[in-house]
Amino acid sequence: MLVDVARVALLGGILAVDRTAGWNLMLGQPLIGACLAGAFLNPGPQWELWALRIPLGIGVLLQLLLTDASLPAAQRPRDVATAGVIGTSVALLGMQQLHPTLPVSTGGLLWVVVGTVAGLVASVPGGWYEVATRARNESRLKRVDECARQGRLASFEVLYWGSVVRAILRGAIWSVAGTALGVACATAVLPRIASAVTGPRIGLAFAVLLGVAFGSAFHAHVRGRANGLRWAAAGAATALVLMLRLGGGAP
Amino acid sequence: MNERTPALRSSDLARVTSRSFYLQAFFTAERQQGPGFAFALLPVLRRLYPDDEARGKALQRHLGFFSTHPVLSGYVLGLVARLEERLAQGEDADDGRIEQMKRAMASPLAAMGDPLFWVTLRPLAGLVGVLGMVLTPLADPAGPDWRVLVCPLLSLLTYNAVALPFRFAGVSRGYASGEEPGKLLRSLRLTDLKSVLERAGAFAFGALAVSTVAVLASSAGLSARDLGHAALVFAPFALGAAGAVVAFRLWPGRGVEVSLLSLLLALILSARA
16 A cells, blocks of 8 residues: 555656646646556556556546646646546545445446546646645745855755755645545445446446547637638548448448 | 857757756746746856856846746747857847847747647647547457557657657757847747647547547447437437537636536436436
């Protein structure tokens, strides 16, 4: 368990740097975070199959749902970098603990839905935490100015690297705290509603989330884009033709 | 040229490039990327100014407000490095001119970079990763799912194939074209690139929609004759999508709220049914 916590913290820290410090290599996107968390966490050989498929499902849904195609100034503060990590960690650790009361049903869809909801919810306080951490930089500006006045470049560098370390710590702390809170909530709530957690109901929840994800993707990629509908129709037609040709007649 | 003042070396510019990856670590509401800009420029200041006082003065010059697109920040850093070099060598440059050129370059790069990288390329890269999941065949249904590696890799490659060349070339190109920032801005052709990527995004969405519907139909075992069953299977998906399209039009950027509300509504309806 401690090893899992350390892995979640490390991953959350690295992804937070990508998102907040300026790496911007796309590592901080939910799809990458969720898949990396799936590869890092190891719930045991009996869960090997699910430990890879559930993160992929969570990552795909969170990637589409948390894509905000507004300009940065108009975006709401959402910590998408740790959302994928927390979603996957809650799902995998919850699945491991709650298996006796909630067996893996409908191909692991239950845990995909649980992880996606955990990731969505975690992105909101994660965003507030990120804003609060950045606000603390303001109070250090005086020391930065003082270093410049006195020509102490090395001290300025130390202060600057300190802000990188704070970003790592913020990501690590929030990933672990969000995972712990998520697993605690899942452990407290899910066994109580176990009788209501049926295959068809989970399938319905998954289908609705997938539909909303496609609505979000439509908003991001088609609406408001020059000739967006035309290019989307071209993409759909191409995919259909390829499927008919490669699939021997039936899509 | 003043012989006591060394010229910048390519290794200095390489150091500036590597430091530009931390541009936003000290982001503040008041100065935005200002401290990050000064941090990235430190190797240049160390090379050009011999004593602490001169270095401190130069550092103060760059600690003020600065805001541009992080991926394109290298062009401004390179341009400013060239101007600092000229100032240190006693040529025609002063504090005011450096600040003026910095702002003249940073604002258009931010205005072009945000819609290109954040609004178009990053969502497209995510979509390509998702498309990878639908299009990559599952080699062994009982074995490890390699798509967990393929999808993130596709996303990372799509994004970084476009963004990294700008990051690595930025400082040296900005330095080389220090005299003509307008020409440099035009040569980047960011608006053309954006419209190509926009089309690619819409195309990928169309392909993803058809592929997903095909996968759902095949996993539910649907046939063309069984329209009633097909409608039942696709109804939650279609209703979720239609509701989201309307909701995002009214409340853009509210992905979390719209998703959770839709889920709640669906579960309430299913409990009553």
